[in-house]
Amino acid sequence: MVMFRKLDIRVIILVFISGLYPAVLLASNNWSLYPLQEILLLLIGTPSVVFLIGLVLFFCAKIIIFLLNVFLLKSKKIVLSSRLLQVISIFYSFAVMMYLLEPLNRSLLGGSSTLLLPIFLLILVVSFLIYRKKGISPFLLFFAILTVSASIQWGWAYYDLNTRTSAGSWYTAGKDHNDKIQLTKKPNIYLLVLEAYTNNHALQKIYNFDNSKFQEKLTQYGFAIHEDVFSNYRNTLTSLVSLFSMQHHYYSISTGKEDALGAREIIGGRGYNSIVDVLKRNGYSIQYISNSDYCYLIGPPIDYAYPERTIFKVFEVFQNETLNRFLSSHFKTYRRSKKKRKDRVYSPYQDALAVLKERISTASGSHEPYFTFFKNPYPGHFGANWDQISSGDLKDYTEKLKKSSEVIIDLSEYIINKDPNALVIWIGDHGVWRYRSVWHGDGDFHQNLKERDVDEELVSYDLFGTFFAVKTPKNIKLPDGPISHVNLFRYIFTALSDNKYPLSDRQLDESIFDRTSNLVAVKNGQPLSQWEDLKRK
Template sequence: MTKRLSTRHPVVVGLATGLYPFLYNYYSNFTLVDSLTQLFFFIGFFLLVPVAVNICLKISSKKIPFVAKNYRLLLTISNAVGFASLLTFSILGPKKKIILLVIVLVFGLAFLLKKHLKKMVLLQYLLALIVAFQLGFYVANNLNFSTEWKQLPDTIMEANFKKKPNVYIIQPDGYANASTLKEAPYAMDNSAFEDFLTEHNFKIYPNFRSNYSNTVTSNSSMFAMTHHYYKNPKPSSKEAYGLRKSIAGNNAAVSVFNKNGYKTSLLIESPYIIVNRPVLGYDYSSISYKDLSFLSRGFDINVDVVAEMKKAITENKNESNFYFVEKILPGHIPVQKSDSDGKEKERENYIENLEKANVWLRQMVTLITKNDPQALIVIVADHGGYVGFNYTGELKQKVKDSTLVNSIFAATLAIRWPNNEVPEFDTKLKTNVNLFRILFSYLSENETYLDQLENDESFLVVREDAPFGVYKVIDANGTFTFKRVPVKN
């Protein structure tokens, strides 16, 4: 039976090679690989390539004596090496050095596994069956496909702009607000950069904060102008489904700009928010899908967005423009405990990266104000820097220290209003979710849109030290609290 399986069924062995890694890749990274084009690619990458290799071995065994003599060994090597390398990719992503090391180690091991090919293949199919059930359960129970949360209560989607300056939303990732930077655990002097902003007619909003704890959850809510509450997650959920599409796709904010005749541009330095290839709602993206590897995990491309902005200002000078510009600085402390150097060292690393972000922001602001003096420029972060934690995974626990809660959500905001004419209702600028609603009230000169502001509340998903769920940890008044958000079915 072993001989029949190994010599007569290269397709069976080939499918066994890639089926478990294929399914595991979807189970562990579903929201990163949920496009149809990615599905077709991964079917080829995980399944058809191993099958093709085995078919070539089968054909070669009939023509080349060496292959014929060592066919079972070569088929075992193909299966073992392919399975191990594909599984490593599914777990770690395209880590070339690690995958190469795995290939070398498994290549040698394959010589010992030659007589156990049938058992290997059966085990691989068993693993595939198990993860298939897990994937099916995950999709059925954790993926909330509802878009009801995006529905807005008024006619803001039909806003008609009376003012049409170019609008620049510049987002330095994880840049804490002015008040928080002054205090522990950040405790840094950022006055030189704040003076630079003031000199360039920016108004700084020192106590601004985000509503959600990471880039995807925060930005999806900001562009939708409404709360999603992490889409009512389940204990086994990883990332809420569909939120990435709410950033790069035809979201509410970008749609309003498009309807008002703006050219919309997405200037990002890495493909993190488009790695799952959503249908773009923007007219232009600094990263084209033809340049984006299907194996990308979101950080394998580094675009010079200052250069992109220089180019855009020249090419788009005769039309109204909306730009969303993202920079992965200063960022935040490591996600995993194993990558952390401890809270004190991570604080030092954050401050160093914030200084780098300041250099970049100076370049961007100088470029824009020189070439577009009437622009509406908004510098807004997606969340805080998590300084004071050892690693971001500690957010899974109930955070009892209000200073640490603030470190998660304290997000910088500074706005350069055209002609330095600051609207009186800018006092309502407190959290990300209401940013565009307030900007659209200003641009359309229609303050009725302010009647439907969302609550300026901040939320965390808690998994430990309290019943699993979404908790409001900062209320609309900026007071720290800990109240579970009722599940909406």
């Protein structure tokens, strides 16, 4: 009969830590996307589930050996010895690591999946040879070192964030000023942000596409369209956080890969959000709607948010399709995309539009004012570098632009019919990125652009040029002047407070290229033909 009274403590530690390491590694690179409770679930839940599956595996091994002894082996009995358990735990631990880190392992192999199996088999052979000579201890040390290294990486990222964001608290710099803003007019406000929807000047210069017919139709609904509006920063998070904080951060929060540490907390109201704070103090209810909450983490000031976030969403960091299918079948708002590596999209776009219309009806029927933020994922920008984009790709963008324009018209008409006295804002978050990475090369920025016959003014339009249209109630008029994202709501609050106090804390209307080059591309609504060095205040 096969028996073992208790598991070797080293086996328990090895199996548990084999589940902990992938969780710590992925958390160290993605922790800014998830609130604390989700990160804790990831760190506790992953190794716990791995350990429970390991127990099931050991129990199955026990049953198999028992059956072998009963039915097949007549003279010699075998037992599930401590050494056999150690071998199984080593093999199981490497299998867990390969499975949970499969997308990462595949990317290290240039996207190839065919080499994963032979590499795994080689690891098992080498592991068995090491075990025969050294036992289980080297494997415990190996996984421990990996986990500690990932923890140190995570700690450094957290320290770096605190150093760059907490020092000087750039996003709270205007709080004392904002606390004195009192709104005398309180219409419902709709801030509708479009992904990479650019202005007509940029469309004509970059794509030879004229969007004036759409613009003319929009003006018939009472919208004023401002052509020379530019985002202050060139990707979604860095741009939106400047809009909601009404402060420049000069990419101090940028981490590369178009991410920004702390941005989601500020945009979602977990950190100080200037716009939300002013509106809440003036009696507004706040609602956020999108098909994904990629760009924000909802905090207490937000009264309504869609999609409703499930705590299990954190497990999408593994990018494991089997796990994603299981969780999405049990949690409606976990994720809905069937395509690989699409973890940012987890609610159908049409569902988000339907919810938006419902919430517009709610806002229009309320006696209290509402602020509605809608993040539209379209038309979207290019993911490829400039030299990988063909003329066909350009047409694809303009087709997506046309479809987005239809949504803009449809929603504008719906809002006007439901809420005719609302203040409605359509704005792009940044440019289209047709010339993404055109500046890369051996020379400096200016030299590389010159060699490729691309002028800097064109790149300014491409990276920062944004569509901007606003409809105000009849008794409200925005002040004149160049508008950029960082000052947008200073104009709005000035119009709603009947005085120029909000504009007295105005920031520079300039577009900054990135954190390392320190170049200014646009000043006061004018793209520069020669980008200038940034002079930080």
